[in-house]
Amino acid sequence: MPATDLPLLIDAARIAGRVATSFAGPTAARWDKPGDAGPVTEADLAVNEVLSRTLQLARPNYGWLSEETEDSAARLSADTVFIIDPIDGTRSFVEGGRTWAISIGVAHRGVVTAAAIYLPLRDKLYAAGAGLGATLNGAPLVATQGGMTSDSKVLAARPTFDAKHWRGDAPAVERHYRPSLAYRLSLVGEGKFDGMLTLRPTWEWDIAAGSLIVSEAGGTITDRTGAPLRFNNAHPALNGVVAGGPGLHRALVGELGPDHAA
Structure with missing residues:
Protein backbone atom coordinates (compact mmCIF):
# COMPACT_ATOMS: atom_id res chain seq x y z
CA MET A 1 0.00 0.00 0.00
CA LEU A 141 16.55 11.62 5.90
CA VAL A 142 18.02 10.59 9.26
CA ALA A 143 16.88 12.06 12.57
CA THR A 144 19.48 12.97 15.19
CA GLN A 145 20.16 10.22 17.72
CA GLY A 146 21.73 11.97 20.74
CA GLY A 147 20.23 12.39 24.18
CA MET A 148 19.06 15.65 25.74
CA THR A 149 21.74 18.29 26.39
CA SER A 150 21.81 22.06 26.71
CA ASP A 151 22.65 22.16 22.99
CA SER A 152 19.58 20.16 21.94
CA LYS A 153 17.44 22.18 19.53
CA VAL A 154 13.75 21.70 20.24
CA LEU A 155 10.86 23.23 18.30
CA ALA A 156 8.06 24.38 20.59
CA ALA A 157 5.88 27.37 21.37
CA ARG A 158 7.11 29.46 24.30
CA PRO A 159 4.28 28.45 26.73
CA THR A 160 5.32 24.80 26.39
CA PHE A 161 8.29 25.52 28.63
CA ASP A 162 6.26 27.07 31.44
CA ALA A 163 7.24 25.38 34.71
CA LYS A 164 3.70 24.10 35.30
CA HIS A 165 4.10 21.54 32.50
CA TRP A 166 7.16 19.85 33.99
CA ARG A 167 7.91 17.68 37.02
CA GLY A 168 10.83 19.93 37.93
CA ASP A 169 12.45 22.76 36.06
CA ALA A 170 11.76 22.97 32.34
CA PRO A 171 14.52 21.32 30.31
CA ALA A 172 17.51 23.54 29.57
CA VAL A 173 17.49 23.18 25.78
CA GLU A 174 17.58 25.59 22.84
CA ARG A 175 13.96 26.45 22.03
CA HIS A 176 13.05 27.33 18.45
CA TYR A 177 9.75 27.88 16.68
CA ARG A 178 8.17 27.45 13.23
CA PRO A 179 4.49 28.21 12.60
CA SER A 180 3.61 24.93 10.83
CA LEU A 181 3.41 21.78 12.93
CA ALA A 182 3.87 19.66 9.80
CA TYR A 183 7.08 21.53 9.01
CA ARG A 184 8.33 21.21 12.59
CA LEU A 185 7.99 17.44 12.39
CA SER A 186 9.64 17.39 8.98
CA LEU A 187 12.60 19.35 10.35
CA VAL A 188 13.00 16.75 13.10
CA GLY A 189 13.01 13.99 10.49
CA GLU A 190 15.53 15.99 8.48
CA GLY A 191 17.86 16.21 11.48
CA LYS A 192 17.89 20.02 11.40
CA PHE A 193 16.32 20.01 14.87
CA ASP A 194 16.58 17.39 17.59
CA GLY A 195 12.97 17.35 18.73
CA MET A 196 9.59 19.05 18.88
CA LEU A 197 6.69 19.06 21.27
CA THR A 198 3.26 20.52 21.65
CA LEU A 199 1.26 19.86 24.78
CA ARG A 200 -2.17 21.10 23.75
CA PRO A 201 -4.78 18.81 22.16
CA THR A 202 -3.60 18.58 18.57
CA TRP A 203 -5.65 17.97 15.43
CA GLU A 204 -4.79 14.83 13.50
CA TRP A 205 -4.42 16.70 10.21
CA ASP A 206 -1.56 18.75 11.68
CA ILE A 207 0.39 15.65 12.70
CA ALA A 208 -0.46 12.60 10.58
CA ALA A 209 1.94 13.08 7.66
CA GLY A 210 4.77 14.43 9.81
CA SER A 211 4.54 11.55 12.26
CA LEU A 212 5.55 9.09 9.56
CA ILE A 213 8.39 11.30 8.35
CA VAL A 214 9.82 11.32 11.90
CA SER A 215 9.47 7.58 12.47
CA GLU A 216 10.78 6.57 9.04
CA ALA A 217 13.80 8.83 9.61
CA GLY A 218 14.62 6.88 12.77
CA GLY A 219 12.99 9.16 15.30
CA THR A 220 10.34 8.45 17.92
CA ILE A 221 6.94 10.13 18.12
CA THR A 222 4.15 9.65 20.67
CA ASP A 223 1.54 11.67 22.52
CA ARG A 224 2.64 13.66 25.57
CA THR A 225 2.31 10.59 27.84
CA GLY A 226 4.48 8.38 25.63
CA ALA A 227 1.52 6.47 24.17
CA PRO A 228 1.58 5.56 20.46
CA LEU A 229 -0.34 7.83 18.11
CA ARG A 230 -3.54 6.43 16.60
CA PHE A 231 -5.39 8.20 13.81
CA ASN A 232 -8.93 8.41 12.43
CA ASN A 233 -10.45 8.80 15.88
CA ALA A 234 -14.09 9.81 16.30
CA HIS A 235 -12.82 13.09 17.77
CA PRO A 236 -9.79 13.66 15.55
CA ALA A 237 -7.42 15.11 18.13
CA LEU A 238 -4.35 13.78 19.92
CA ASN A 239 -3.15 14.31 23.48
CA GLY A 240 -0.22 16.51 22.51
CA VAL A 241 2.82 15.29 20.57
CA VAL A 242 6.46 14.67 21.48
CA ALA A 243 8.95 13.79 18.73
CA GLY A 244 12.70 13.43 18.47
CA GLY A 245 15.59 11.02 18.46
CA PRO A 246 14.91 8.09 20.82
CA GLY A 247 17.08 9.41 23.67
CA LEU A 248 15.78 12.96 23.56
CA HIS A 249 12.20 11.77 23.20
CA ARG A 250 12.54 9.50 26.23
CA ALA A 251 14.01 12.34 28.31
CA LEU A 252 11.30 14.83 27.35
CA VAL A 253 8.42 12.45 28.09
CA GLY A 254 10.06 11.46 31.38
CA GLU A 255 10.26 15.07 32.54
CA LEU A 256 6.75 16.13 31.54
CA GLY A 257 4.19 16.51 34.30
CA PRO A 258 0.73 14.92 34.37
CA ASP A 259 -1.75 15.52 31.54
CA HIS A 260 -3.85 17.94 33.58
CA ALA A 261 -0.91 20.33 33.77
CA ALA A 262 -1.55 21.37 30.17
Whole structure:
Protein backbone atom coordinates (compact mmCIF):
# COMPACT_ATOMS: atom_id res chain seq x y z
CA MET A 1 0.00 0.00 0.00
CA PRO A 2 2.67 2.65 0.81
CA ALA A 3 4.45 1.88 -2.46
CA THR A 4 1.30 2.58 -4.47
CA ASP A 5 -0.07 5.47 -2.41
CA LEU A 6 3.15 7.45 -2.05
CA PRO A 7 3.54 8.53 -5.72
CA LEU A 8 -0.10 9.64 -5.66
CA LEU A 9 0.49 11.79 -2.57
CA ILE A 10 3.62 13.35 -4.03
CA ASP A 11 1.87 14.23 -7.29
CA ALA A 12 -1.14 15.61 -5.42
CA ALA A 13 1.09 17.74 -3.19
CA ARG A 14 2.79 19.33 -6.18
CA ILE A 15 -0.56 20.03 -7.87
CA ALA A 16 -1.85 21.57 -4.64
CA GLY A 17 1.30 23.67 -4.36
CA ARG A 18 0.64 25.22 -7.76
CA VAL A 19 -2.91 26.04 -6.70
CA ALA A 20 -1.82 27.55 -3.38
CA THR A 21 0.89 29.73 -4.92
CA SER A 22 -1.54 31.08 -7.49
CA PHE A 23 -2.99 33.12 -4.61
CA ALA A 24 -1.13 36.11 -3.17
CA GLY A 25 -1.09 35.37 0.55
CA PRO A 26 -1.64 38.86 1.98
CA THR A 27 -4.38 39.69 -0.55
CA ALA A 28 -6.21 36.34 -0.51
CA ALA A 29 -9.69 36.65 0.94
CA ARG A 30 -9.63 35.49 4.56
CA TRP A 31 -11.93 35.20 7.54
CA ASP A 32 -11.86 33.70 11.02
CA LYS A 33 -13.42 30.35 11.80
CA PRO A 34 -16.08 30.15 14.51
CA GLY A 35 -14.99 29.42 18.05
CA ASP A 36 -11.62 31.13 17.77
CA ALA A 37 -10.40 28.24 15.58
CA GLY A 38 -8.02 30.44 13.61
CA PRO A 39 -7.99 31.99 10.14
CA VAL A 40 -8.94 30.40 6.83
CA THR A 41 -8.44 31.78 3.33
CA GLU A 42 -9.81 31.18 -0.13
CA ALA A 43 -6.50 29.44 -0.87
CA ASP A 44 -7.14 26.84 1.89
CA LEU A 45 -10.49 26.01 0.32
CA ALA A 46 -9.12 25.89 -3.22
CA VAL A 47 -6.33 23.52 -2.18
CA ASN A 48 -8.80 21.38 -0.25
CA GLU A 49 -10.99 21.13 -3.34
CA VAL A 50 -8.20 20.09 -5.70
CA LEU A 51 -6.89 17.53 -3.21
CA SER A 52 -10.37 16.12 -2.70
CA ARG A 53 -10.89 15.72 -6.44
CA THR A 54 -7.44 14.28 -7.10
CA LEU A 55 -7.18 11.87 -4.20
CA GLN A 56 -10.76 10.66 -3.89
CA LEU A 57 -11.00 10.01 -7.60
CA ALA A 58 -7.87 7.85 -7.38
CA ARG A 59 -8.93 6.05 -4.16
CA PRO A 60 -12.75 6.20 -3.96
CA ASN A 61 -12.87 3.61 -1.16
CA TYR A 62 -10.68 5.67 1.21
CA GLY A 63 -12.23 7.82 3.90
CA TRP A 64 -11.60 11.56 4.12
CA LEU A 65 -10.57 13.79 7.03
CA SER A 66 -9.53 17.35 6.27
CA GLU A 67 -9.34 20.54 8.28
CA GLU A 68 -11.37 22.32 5.62
CA THR A 69 -14.09 19.70 5.02
CA GLU A 70 -17.06 19.27 7.35
CA ASP A 71 -16.37 16.04 9.20
CA SER A 72 -18.49 12.96 8.58
CA ALA A 73 -18.77 9.76 10.60
CA ALA A 74 -18.54 7.84 7.32
CA ARG A 75 -14.75 7.88 7.56
CA LEU A 76 -14.88 5.80 10.76
CA SER A 77 -16.05 2.75 8.82
CA ALA A 78 -13.21 3.02 6.29
CA ASP A 79 -10.10 0.89 6.86
CA THR A 80 -7.98 3.51 5.11
CA VAL A 81 -8.40 7.29 5.24
CA PHE A 82 -6.76 10.40 3.82
CA ILE A 83 -5.83 12.91 6.54
CA ILE A 84 -5.28 16.37 5.05
CA ASP A 85 -4.29 19.86 6.05
CA PRO A 86 -4.58 21.93 2.86
CA ILE A 87 -2.43 24.75 4.26
CA ASP A 88 -0.75 24.18 7.61
CA GLY A 89 0.54 27.52 8.85
CA THR A 90 -2.24 29.69 7.42
CA ARG A 91 -1.08 32.70 9.44
CA SER A 92 2.32 32.50 7.73
CA PHE A 93 0.56 32.27 4.37
CA VAL A 94 -1.59 35.32 5.14
CA GLU A 95 1.46 37.31 6.23
CA GLY A 96 3.26 36.52 2.97
CA GLY A 97 5.71 34.18 4.67
CA ARG A 98 7.21 30.99 3.26
CA THR A 99 6.76 28.71 6.27
CA TRP A 100 3.47 27.04 5.40
CA ALA A 101 2.95 23.53 4.14
CA ILE A 102 0.53 21.22 2.38
CA SER A 103 0.23 18.08 4.50
CA ILE A 104 -1.18 14.80 3.13
CA GLY A 105 -1.25 11.48 4.97
CA VAL A 106 -2.83 8.07 4.53
CA ALA A 107 -3.72 6.06 7.64
CA HIS A 108 -4.65 2.37 7.53
CA ARG A 109 -6.46 1.07 10.61
CA GLY A 110 -5.14 3.97 12.65
CA VAL A 111 -1.51 3.81 11.49
CA VAL A 112 -0.03 6.25 8.98
CA THR A 113 1.41 4.37 5.99
CA ALA A 114 2.22 7.13 3.46
CA ALA A 115 2.89 10.86 3.77
CA ALA A 116 3.87 13.94 1.80
CA ILE A 117 4.52 17.44 3.13
CA TYR A 118 5.24 20.17 0.61
CA LEU A 119 6.48 23.71 1.19
CA PRO A 120 6.17 25.26 -2.29
CA LEU A 121 7.91 28.53 -1.49
CA ARG A 122 10.88 26.71 0.02
CA ASP A 123 10.97 24.00 -2.67
CA LYS A 124 10.95 21.29 0.01
CA LEU A 125 8.98 18.10 -0.52
CA TYR A 126 9.19 15.63 2.35
CA ALA A 127 7.84 12.12 1.77
CA ALA A 128 7.70 8.81 3.61
CA GLY A 129 6.23 5.36 3.23
CA ALA A 130 5.95 2.72 5.94
CA GLY A 131 9.09 0.60 5.69
CA LEU A 132 10.40 2.74 2.83
CA GLY A 133 12.23 5.47 4.75
CA ALA A 134 11.78 9.24 4.62
CA THR A 135 13.14 11.67 2.04
CA LEU A 136 13.50 15.36 1.27
CA ASN A 137 13.39 16.07 -2.46
CA GLY A 138 14.35 12.42 -2.97
CA ALA A 139 17.35 12.38 -0.59
CA PRO A 140 17.16 10.07 2.48
CA LEU A 141 16.55 11.62 5.90
CA VAL A 142 18.02 10.59 9.26
CA ALA A 143 16.88 12.06 12.57
CA THR A 144 19.48 12.97 15.19
CA GLN A 145 20.16 10.22 17.72
CA GLY A 146 21.73 11.97 20.74
CA GLY A 147 20.23 12.39 24.18
CA MET A 148 19.06 15.65 25.74
CA THR A 149 21.74 18.29 26.39
CA SER A 150 21.81 22.06 26.71
CA ASP A 151 22.65 22.16 22.99
CA SER A 152 19.58 20.16 21.94
CA LYS A 153 17.44 22.18 19.53
CA VAL A 154 13.75 21.70 20.24
CA LEU A 155 10.86 23.23 18.30
CA ALA A 156 8.06 24.38 20.59
CA ALA A 157 5.88 27.37 21.37
CA ARG A 158 7.11 29.46 24.30
CA PRO A 159 4.28 28.45 26.73
CA THR A 160 5.32 24.80 26.39
CA PHE A 161 8.29 25.52 28.63
CA ASP A 162 6.26 27.07 31.44
CA ALA A 163 7.24 25.38 34.71
CA LYS A 164 3.70 24.10 35.30
CA HIS A 165 4.10 21.54 32.50
CA TRP A 166 7.16 19.85 33.99
CA ARG A 167 7.91 17.68 37.02
CA GLY A 168 10.83 19.93 37.93
CA ASP A 169 12.45 22.76 36.06
CA ALA A 170 11.76 22.97 32.34
CA PRO A 171 14.52 21.32 30.31
CA ALA A 172 17.51 23.54 29.57
CA VAL A 173 17.49 23.18 25.78
CA GLU A 174 17.58 25.59 22.84
CA ARG A 175 13.96 26.45 22.03
CA HIS A 176 13.05 27.33 18.45
CA TYR A 177 9.75 27.88 16.68
CA ARG A 178 8.17 27.45 13.23
CA PRO A 179 4.49 28.21 12.60
CA SER A 180 3.61 24.93 10.83
CA LEU A 181 3.41 21.78 12.93
CA ALA A 182 3.87 19.66 9.80
CA TYR A 183 7.08 21.53 9.01
CA ARG A 184 8.33 21.21 12.59
CA LEU A 185 7.99 17.44 12.39
CA SER A 186 9.64 17.39 8.98
CA LEU A 187 12.60 19.35 10.35
CA VAL A 188 13.00 16.75 13.10
CA GLY A 189 13.01 13.99 10.49
CA GLU A 190 15.53 15.99 8.48
CA GLY A 191 17.86 16.21 11.48
CA LYS A 192 17.89 20.02 11.40
CA PHE A 193 16.32 20.01 14.87
CA ASP A 194 16.58 17.39 17.59
CA GLY A 195 12.97 17.35 18.73
CA MET A 196 9.59 19.05 18.88
CA LEU A 197 6.69 19.06 21.27
CA THR A 198 3.26 20.52 21.65
CA LEU A 199 1.26 19.86 24.78
CA ARG A 200 -2.17 21.10 23.75
CA PRO A 201 -4.78 18.81 22.16
CA THR A 202 -3.60 18.58 18.57
CA TRP A 203 -5.65 17.97 15.43
CA GLU A 204 -4.79 14.83 13.50
CA TRP A 205 -4.42 16.70 10.21
CA ASP A 206 -1.56 18.75 11.68
CA ILE A 207 0.39 15.65 12.70
CA ALA A 208 -0.46 12.60 10.58
CA ALA A 209 1.94 13.08 7.66
CA GLY A 210 4.77 14.43 9.81
CA SER A 211 4.54 11.55 12.26
CA LEU A 212 5.55 9.09 9.56
CA ILE A 213 8.39 11.30 8.35
CA VAL A 214 9.82 11.32 11.90
CA SER A 215 9.47 7.58 12.47
CA GLU A 216 10.78 6.57 9.04
CA ALA A 217 13.80 8.83 9.61
CA GLY A 218 14.62 6.88 12.77
CA GLY A 219 12.99 9.16 15.30
CA THR A 220 10.34 8.45 17.92
CA ILE A 221 6.94 10.13 18.12
CA THR A 222 4.15 9.65 20.67
CA ASP A 223 1.54 11.67 22.52
CA ARG A 224 2.64 13.66 25.57
CA THR A 225 2.31 10.59 27.84
CA GLY A 226 4.48 8.38 25.63
CA ALA A 227 1.52 6.47 24.17
CA PRO A 228 1.58 5.56 20.46
CA LEU A 229 -0.34 7.83 18.11
CA ARG A 230 -3.54 6.43 16.60
CA PHE A 231 -5.39 8.20 13.81
CA ASN A 232 -8.93 8.41 12.43
CA ASN A 233 -10.45 8.80 15.88
CA ALA A 234 -14.09 9.81 16.30
CA HIS A 235 -12.82 13.09 17.77
CA PRO A 236 -9.79 13.66 15.55
CA ALA A 237 -7.42 15.11 18.13
CA LEU A 238 -4.35 13.78 19.92
CA ASN A 239 -3.15 14.31 23.48
CA GLY A 240 -0.22 16.51 22.51
CA VAL A 241 2.82 15.29 20.57
CA VAL A 242 6.46 14.67 21.48
CA ALA A 243 8.95 13.79 18.73
CA GLY A 244 12.70 13.43 18.47
CA GLY A 245 15.59 11.02 18.46
CA PRO A 246 14.91 8.09 20.82
CA GLY A 247 17.08 9.41 23.67
CA LEU A 248 15.78 12.96 23.56
CA HIS A 249 12.20 11.77 23.20
CA ARG A 250 12.54 9.50 26.23
CA ALA A 251 14.01 12.34 28.31
CA LEU A 252 11.30 14.83 27.35
CA VAL A 253 8.42 12.45 28.09
CA GLY A 254 10.06 11.46 31.38
CA GLU A 255 10.26 15.07 32.54
CA LEU A 256 6.75 16.13 31.54
CA GLY A 257 4.19 16.51 34.30
CA PRO A 258 0.73 14.92 34.37
CA ASP A 259 -1.75 15.52 31.54
CA HIS A 260 -3.85 17.94 33.58
CA ALA A 261 -0.91 20.33 33.77
CA ALA A 262 -1.55 21.37 30.17
